[in-house]
Amino acid sequence: MNRKLKQYTQLLSQSVLFWSVAMGLYSILRYYGIDEEDHFTVVTSYSGTLGILYSLLKLTSIGILIGALYTTIDFIFDAFAARRISLTNDVVIRTLFHFMTTIFVFTMVTDVFSDFNNTNVNTDSGWWAQNKSFWTAILYIVVASxxxxxxxxxNEKFGKGTFLKLLLGKYKTPQEEKRIFMFLDLKDSTAIAENLGHYKYSEFIQDCFYDLNAVVPKFNAEIYQYVGDEVVLSWPYKKGLANNNCIDLFFAFQQKKQRKSEYYQNKYGVIPEFKAGLHGGKLMVTEVGVIKKEIAYHGDVINTSARIQGECNTYKVPFLISEKIMQDLKVSAHITSQFLGSVLLKGKQEKVGIHAINQIA
Known part of the structure; x- marks a missing residue:
């Protein structure tokens, strides 16, 4: 519950900031200098700088309310309706709610500012239908949306903060970063695929990854890649260690699947099980590609994480982490670990210590 509240608060702050700035900018673009334009006659209680400040305050207030209400609508839809209706219906219904919200906000703010300014502005039922200024604002809001x-x-594609760095050209040349990687792979995927057939198997993987995506934001993880039935997750090193995010995500995903075990059993005849390998350290990150640009990570951390995941079959355990991560973690009371020894992973010259991680029921 606390994580959902935190997620909502983050989305709310981002939305309110964006829409307050967007509507403030609209105020400047719409009204700044309009009383000096040739062939325009402006009728307003305020003129010049005072008029601009008045419209700026009014439209910024609209932006704050729109940001707050849009976020609340989207959050409720994502939580309760996104998977129950088609994408087309989702877009249509959300748009309808956003439009009604916009009318409500414009009406309320206009009434408040009319009382403050002692002006008689028409906000009777249906006022917006013939109001050209309102439809101009709607067009701007659509573009801003x-x-x-x-x-x-x-941000979802590249991770928080990475998109801005891309725009600024930070990754045009390789940069060193310290990150944690988790390779998460479906167990017995070949047998499941043969049993379900390619269409049903694709639906099965889609459901699994949808459940994973519901968990990922709660633990500040970034999805680096989807590769068939495997997912590569990543964290900045400190974020991954904070509150045991890189460990707890795996168990939260397991619990999510257990709660939906009846659904999976009835629809597919099998309950998905995943295995994971976790490792971290310094590596290089850079922008690659021209036709299709991506952020790519290069270094031993990637290979070692993948190899550790591969050892899950050898030791018949679902979750393995490296000795390095184990040393840096502050393992909480609900987690147990077992040192399995130092193993020579495929392609490596030095042995790596690995631990099996389990959650206390």
């Missing part, structure tokens, strides 16, 4: 959605998708 596309910009906001693009920024959100870019």
């Amino acid at each position: 596309f910009v906001f959605s693009f920024i959100k998708m870019a």
